[in-house]
Amino acid sequence: MRVAIVTGASSGIGQSAAIQIAKRGTGVILTYNGNESGALDTVAAIEKDGGTAVALRLDVGRSETFPAFRDSVTAALRDTWQRDTFDHLVNNAGYGQMAMFEDTTEEMFDGLLRVLLKGPYFLTQTLLPLLADGGAIVNVASNSALLSGMEPGYSAYGTMKGGLVVLTRYMAKEFSVRGIRVNSVSPGSTRTRIGGDAFARFPEVIPGLAARTALGRLGEPDDIGLAIAALLGEEGRWITAQDIEVSGGYDL
Template sequence: MKVAIVTGASSGIGQSAAIRIAERGTGVILTYGRNRLGAEDAAAAIEKEGGTAVALHLDLGDSAGFDAFRESVAEALRTIWSRDTFDHLVNNAGIAQTSLIEDTEEEDFDRLMRVLLKGPYFLTQRLLPLMADGGSVVNVSSSAATATSGLEPGYGAYAAMKGGLSVLTRYMAKEFSPRGIRVNAVSPGATRTRLGDDAFTRFPEVVPAIAAKTAFGRVGEPDDVGSLIATLVGDESRWITAQDIEVSGGYQL
């Protein structure tokens, strides 16, 4: 059985990706930061449908803990799947915070950098020795970093980190290609997740304006993105690498 690691899988896009990947017969290691119950519920839902999953804690903003996380992954692989490698890594975990450039605190900037760019960079580095040749990586970027999405004031720091992740995706694809490892990014548009402290729930009045700018007249749902991630790690995407796919329902089209 193949095994995938999905970071930030306690809710939203990560949870959807984990469930969709598991539906394809792949074992899943789900990570969570503060929402342990959400990750355990997702793992239980996967197992209820006949899949195999385990939830592990990971603080993506603290790279000092990555070696210990790798050991936890290695232990899970041995005890649950009788393997010493895994096949797919989905770098999904993230945070969101907005502020105008003139108002941005350096501490907030650094926090975004640690979670959105440094975290995926060094987590992938630490996990590479455990990744099987012929595997895949999917980095979750953002349409906020693309030239076609339109610019919203306040997203400068967030978009800069996500843009860095999109560039990093291409370099990973180049450097990992001798091992047959594919690396792609997905860039979701406005999606109904828990990011920004459940911003859509707290500010429902913003939804109609966003939907009006989208070709399909609605905001995205986690499964809109999670299903694509599952496809990208699947064998049908074996000839796709170094791509950044916008998943926004035609935002600003």
């Protein structure tokens, strides 16, 4: 059985990706930071469909914890799947924070840097010895790094996500000698808990976002989760070093 690691899978895009990947017969190690109950919901949803999942705690902003996390992954692979490698990695965990350029503090900048760029970089480096040849990685970026999704207030967030898109290409180039494919997806506005559950707190912004989207609605987590699962699967076997905007045609 193939096994995938999905970071930040207690809600939103990560939760959807974990469930969609599991539906394809792949075992899932999913991570959470603060929201353990959400992670257990994800595990329950996967098990209800006959899949296998293990939830592990991980703060992607604390790279010093990554070696211990790798040990936990090794134990989970051995105990649950009788394996010493895994096949797929989804670097999804993150958070959103907006501030106009002149109001962005070094503390905010460094926090976003640690979680959105340094975290995926060194987590992937730490897990790479366990990733099987012929495997695949998907990094979750954002259309805030693309011309179509640029909005005032996201200079720091968008810069980190843009760095992740470039990092994706370098990973694809270097890992190709092992047959490992690496791509990124750049979601547009998606109904998740990002920004402190902003869409639930400010539903009045949704019609405006839907009006700017060619397909006429706000994105749902499954819209992104399905794209991630497809890139990891056989459908994506000849795709690498690409960033795919998954936004329903935002600002088209």
